[in-house]
Amino acid sequence: MSVTAAKGFEASGVEAGLKSSGGLDLALVVNRGPLMNAAAVFTSNRALANPIIWSKQVIADGTVSAIVLNSGGANCFTGAQGFQVTHATAEAVGSALDVSSGDVLVCSTGLIGDQLPLDKLLPAVAVAAAALGDHGDEASRAIMTTDSKPKRSIRLGNGYTVGGMAKGAGMLAPGLATMLVVITTDVVLSSAELDIALRSATRVSFDRLDSDGCMSTNDQVSLLASGASEVEPPLDAFTAVLTEVCLDLAEQLQGDAEGASHDIRIEVTGAATEDDAVEVGRSIARNNLFKAAIFGNDPNWGRVLAAIGTTDAAFDPYDVDVSMNGVRVCHEGAPDRPRTDVDLTNRRVDLLVDLKSGTATATILTNDLTHDYVHENSAYSS
Amino acid sequence: MSVTAAKGFEASGVEAGLKSSGGLDLALVVNRGPLMNAAAVFTSNRALANPIIWSKQVIADGTVSAIVLNSGGANCFTGAQGFQVTHATAEAVGSALDVSSGDVLVCSTGLIGDQLPLDKLLPAVAVAAAALGDHGDEASRAIMTTDSKPKRSIRLGNGYTVGGMAKGAGMLAPGLATMLVVITTDVVLSSAELDIALRSATRVSFDRLDSDGCMSTNDQVSLLASGASEVEPPLDAFTAVLTEVCLDLAEQLQGDAEGASHDIRIEVTGAATEDDAVEVGRSIARNNLFKAAIFGNDPNWGRVLAAIGTTDAAFDPYDVDVSMNGVRVCHEGAPDRPRTDVDLTNRRVDLLVDLKSGTATATILTNDLTHDYVHENSAYSS
Known part of the structure; x- marks a missing residue:
């Protein structure tokens, strides 16, 4: 059909x-x-x-x-x-x-x-x-x-x-x-x-x-x-x-993204504007270190904050909350619940970033960076 | 010392x-x-x-x-x-x-x-x-x-x-x-x-x-x-x-970059300004598809042009020359010498992009995207 x-x-x-x-x-x-x-x-x-x-x-x-x-x-x-x-x-x-x-x-x-x-x-x-x-x-x-x-x-x-x-x-x-x-x-x-x-x-x-x-x-x-x-x-x-x-x-x-083993849903909330929320979400979606960590089932929230710190969006990096699959691992820019509480073994990963700077939100969809992604894209034209 | x-x-x-x-x-x-x-x-x-x-x-x-x-x-x-x-x-x-x-x-x-x-x-x-x-x-x-x-x-x-x-x-x-x-x-x-x-x-x-x-x-x-x-x-x-x-x-x-198997030297010439040359060079250095291709020893110049097309630098995408290790594979936005003439087996790779829009130049150093990069960065915090 x-x-x-x-x-x-x-x-x-x-x-x-x-x-x-x-x-x-x-x-x-x-x-x-x-x-x-x-x-x-x-x-x-x-x-x-x-x-x-x-x-x-x-x-x-x-x-x-x-x-x-x-x-x-x-x-x-x-x-x-x-x-x-x-x-x-x-x-x-x-x-x-x-x-x-x-x-x-x-x-x-x-x-x-x-x-x-x-x-x-x-x-x-x-x-x-x-x-x-x-x-x-x-x-x-x-x-x-x-x-x-x-x-x-x-x-x-x-x-x-x-x-x-x-x-x-x-x-x-x-x-x-x-x-x-x-x-x-x-x-x-x-x-x-x-x-x-x-x-x-x-x-x-x-x-x-x-x-x-x-x-x-x-x-x-x-x-x-x-x-x-x-x-x-x-x-x-x-x-x-x-x-x-x-x-x-x-x-x-x-x-069905090439070589991906995780579907990552990045939800940005508390943004001053929708553009800010999208910019922050994309900066995470494009961060190879974060994406490789998710491939390794590693809830490395430090890489999330390092990624969003490169944006021009309005927020205070030291007043941001980050949750992975419902577990708040970072509160106000400091460690919260332990990384070991986060289970990333399922294909679907939900990342929530609260900028606490407004009411705008946006959701970006991305994937992890995997061995298979590298393999498929290193051999594509041959 | x-x-x-x-x-x-x-x-x-x-x-x-x-x-x-x-x-x-x-x-x-x-x-x-x-x-x-x-x-x-x-x-x-x-x-x-x-x-x-x-x-x-x-x-x-x-x-x-x-x-x-x-x-x-x-x-x-x-x-x-x-x-x-x-x-x-x-x-x-x-x-x-x-x-x-x-x-x-x-x-x-x-x-x-x-x-x-x-x-x-x-x-x-x-x-x-x-x-x-x-x-x-x-x-x-x-x-x-x-x-x-x-x-x-x-x-x-x-x-x-x-x-x-x-x-x-x-x-x-x-x-x-x-x-x-x-x-x-x-x-x-x-x-x-x-x-x-x-x-x-x-x-x-x-x-x-x-x-x-x-x-x-x-x-x-x-x-x-x-x-x-x-x-x-x-x-x-x-x-x-x-x-x-x-x-x-x-x-x-x-x-000594993590997991890298190639050191890529991206030289951008013919830019209208040095900022343009840097922007174009960085867009290539950050393109995962290009970097994975180099890992596979694949002179995929189409990915170079797809990368630089996302920049705001002053140039005509259909009047750009691209050379890899001295072999001009793209001339004026069309295929030139065959991909098979390019040998990418050495660690060092020289990419030359001539924008034909001025006299400014810049060189950006980057690496390929490899299995080992993904591996090292998926297991870093554990």
Whole structure:
């Protein structure tokens, strides 16, 4: 289901031969209407992959007929030839579906710096177009890279449906994480409304997932609306349902992060502002020493305080409380309950940092730093 | 030799019983004058250890008689009791040497959040005071934590000497790195002049060492001058000699970084400003995916570009050249010579990034991200 749960959408996933490991590697998602409204958000990295450069042009008018996604290559830093590959792929989709290539979003994921083989891509687009149907599951598998399993989510609104798929396991850092996400819905909302809803939902979901602090060149989250339900929900109600889908997918990305053995939920409370809470949470999520300690089931709260001391957030480092899995190990910047009271053997770890400087809060999702993370990322391009 | 190479200094290193592994863990360095001039720079982390809070008061008047350093515990986030321990240690040194405790710098290194045992510290201070002599080597060993070897450096100026010792293997990040450094010299320079020279030297040495992006709570670099050479060198000549000592020690710290298998020298050229060059270099030094790739001897230049794309530095990501060990693998943001031409099997790796946006340059020293780094830092407090 995933992207085909909402009315008006068809999808397929086929094998183009792009991945050295074999398997499905090209996904196509088509909006059959009646509306072709869409919104998308992109990586904030200045190093942009060719499909990002292309898709930013496509989304400008808020009209999207289809989205084609490939794994097996990022098509980033591949020069003018790489942009031609993206363009030709969109043309092939447009031709196969009888729509304008200017309404076709393109997403790529995989190694940076290698050319994608157009002689494999173009025939696969034709096969994918012929295979279109209720194949959201196949599509969600075709976008996997180092993912161990597909990520899908469906939520029902009042008379309408929101469904999505995501891929991402490494380079997970905010703005966005390293991931591709396609969400479809059958609501009747304008592209401008979809844009507001999507930015609101990603701000508190994908943008708060920071697995390894490394920001990708290829991130894209697309939201396509067909209007096929004929339901026009209040924007805030739709945004709430959309946010649930985004949070569900973000947690699935966290749960499948490369090599991770712990899912760490960093909750920052008592912040003067939400920005402060996010900055403090991220400084912890990006601290290798803290992350390695969690891998070793070591409640090393000193590394939490050393991390947050590097931020500009408003708080007194000597009046901070830190709890791990409900045990307050640091009170007012001094040792509280003994480290040995904390059990970190479960995959899920809850870290609570109370800044005692206000009422704002934020939650950041991250993972530990493990032998397997190093192993997977030291051998990725070979 | 190290800190006892310059005339007018004595040192010792003794075993106080602070380190669970045993061995020397308390160092004392004494300035016998005739001058007692000094300067010091400290971590820019807002989370400050008690010895840092103490030493900032001591250095305020530019007069330092002695410096006492312990491994086996950072005395950070140990509350009022922890500050009393630092104060009492300085008092003990003052009493043993018949100097004011207000002229005694204190440095601590080790685990954050544990109290130091005063009943072991105070007798050890007395032993160290009695053992003072030409024992710079013992002092440099007493400050080691996870260091595999002591770090020492000596340079001769025109009629004077600059000698130093350093410790540091993890939490190496600028502003400063996680390290303790003591440098002694017998020049005749005022404390204000020493301060200018020290800030100039550390800015291009220790501040450009970024092993793991984690900033410590205990960093301190102290420079003590005895005037015993009776030589008053030009400040720029002295600064040049001092910078050589700092660079030598910084490279020794890099070469002994926890678990590292590669020493990576990141040279950024063609930057619009030196700040831009430093920002770009640091973004690479802190990118876990790049660092894991180097561990795997994988010349993954795409990760270099993905890292620098997150900075605000002035350059065009599509007009950047990247070379590894002299092989230009990326030219104008597209693949150049094949990855297979790059041999990364040696410990030393030279990465050159040409931003083509100006004439400023900077060099950042870092290390790879390895299994051993994760292992050492997942088991540190146990």
